[in-house]
Amino acid sequence: MAFMIAAYMVIWLAVFAFVFMMMRRERQLESDIAVLQETAREDMGH
Amino acid sequence: MTRSHTGLWILTAITAVAMLTATWLALVGAPPAAGLTVNETYAQRIIYFHVPSAWISMVAFMVTMVGSIGYLITSKRKWDNLAVSSAELGITFTLAAMASGAIWAKPAWNVWWTWDPRLTTYTVMFLLYVGYFMLRSAMDDPARRARFAAVFGIFAFLSVPITFMSIRWWRTIHPVLMDANNFGLSAGMRPAFFFGIIAFTLLYVTLLAHRVRLERMQEDVDELKERAAYA
Numbered sequence: 001m002a003f004m005i006a007a008y009m010v011i012w013l014a015v016f017a018f019v020f021m022m023m024r025r026e027r028q029l030e031s032d033i034a035v036l037q038e039t040a041r042e043d044m045g046h
Numbered sequence: 047m048t049r050s051h052t053g054l055w056i057l058t059a060i061t062a063v064a065m066l067t068a069t070w071l072a073l074v075g076a077p078p079a080a081g082l083t084v085n086e087t088y089a090q091r092i093i094y095f096h097v098p099s100a101w102i103s104m105v106a107f108m109v110t111m112v113g114s115i116g117y118l119i120t121s122k123r124k125w126d127n128l129a130v131s132s133a134e135l136g137i138t139f140t141l142a143a144m145a146s147g148a149i150w151a152k153p154a155w156n157v158w159w160t161w162d163p164r165l166t167t168y169t170v171m172f173l174l175y176v177g178y179f180m181l182r183s184a185m186d187d188p189a190r191r192a193r194f195a196a197v198f199g200i201f202a203f204l205s206v207p208i209t210f211m212s213i214r215w216w217r218t219i220h221p222v223l224m225d226a227n228n229f230g231l232s233a234g235m236r237p238a239f240f241f242g243i244i245a246f247t248l249l250y251v252t253l254l255a256h257r258v259r260l261e262r263m264q265e266d267v268d269e270l271k272e273r274a275a276y277a
Contacts, residue, residue: 003085003153007092007146008069011099014142018135018253025260032267039274 054255061245061252068094068238068245076238089153092146094238097223098246100143100168104206106136106250107175114199117192123265126192129199131257133178135250140172155219163212164220171205178202188268 072094079090113129116122147165148158159165181198185191213220223230231239 001085001088003149004073004088004091007089007149008073008095010145010149011095011142014138014145015249015253018138022253022256022260025264029260029263029267032271036267036270036274 054252054259057248057252057255061248064241064245064248068098068242071238071241077232077234079235080232083153085153089150092150093223094242095246096143096146096150097239098242099139099146101243102246102250103136103139103143104210105247106132106139106254107171107203107206109254110136110175110178110199111203114196117196118200121189123188123192124262126188126196127258127261127265128254129196130182131254131261133175133199134257135253137172137175137179139246139250140168140175144168144172160219162220163216163218164209167205167209167212171202171209174202174205 072091076091076094078087082090109132110129113125113127113132116125117129151160152158178195178198182191182195185194212218213222214225221230229236
């Protein structure tokens with residue numbers, strides 16, 4: 001039974017690792033967008 | 047929220063339900079295999095997720111090849127986005143299939159790994175796509191990177207049919223689940239098996255849609271950064 005549980009765990013782990021990686025990239029992109037918006041606002045102020 | 051965004055979240059919810067159902071069918075719904083030891087009987091249930099993982103890895107690399115051809119014909123970034131997104135998923139499912147296969151092999155073959163033709167060709171395929179990402183990371187210019195990766199993506203795909211056919215072409219200890227005349231699962235096991243294939247296909251489509259959306263966002267941010275730098 002341990003083999004079966006281990007196999008299902010590694011497959012789910014791989015899927016969750018991929019999802020986690022995408023979430024991290026999305027957060028990074030959101031922070032990049034926030035910086036760009038801030039820069040654009042500052043440029044418009046000058 | 048846009049219509050496509052809503053559609054993507056509906057697809058995600060359907061996929062989650064399908065994957066949970068596939069897990070239940072694989073672990074509980076499918077009947078136990080006859081004529082095996084207790085350990086082997088439990089390990090046999092690994093195939094309900096191992097085979098779909100391996101199948102999706104090959105489908106993903108095929109989509110990478112289609113995206114690569116599309117890029118070389120049109121030079122449009124969306125094809126390169128599709129190719130790289132699918133290759134990433136291909137690598138993920140390849141790792142899942144390799145790990146679950148090794149765990150199945152221990153009770154079935156008494157070894158974690160052997161240089162069987164299927165395992166060897168599958169490893170070569172995996173390494174080729176690792177090479178695909180190494181090639182991409184070595185180039186900064188997006189157009190050049192996409193062009194070189196597209197050519198590599200097309201040639202790397204040659205490993206996929208060889209891997210698929212390896213258990214039919216060469217003498218191997220890896221089970222052949224289906225050929226022209228036989229299907230290696232009893233009638234009671236087939237619903238769990240085919241539902242697993244459908245659920246994993248849905249999972250692949252869903253993750254690919256999210257990944258392509260992310261790649262498009264990255265492209266937009268890069269473009270904005272470039273514009274901000276020149277402003």
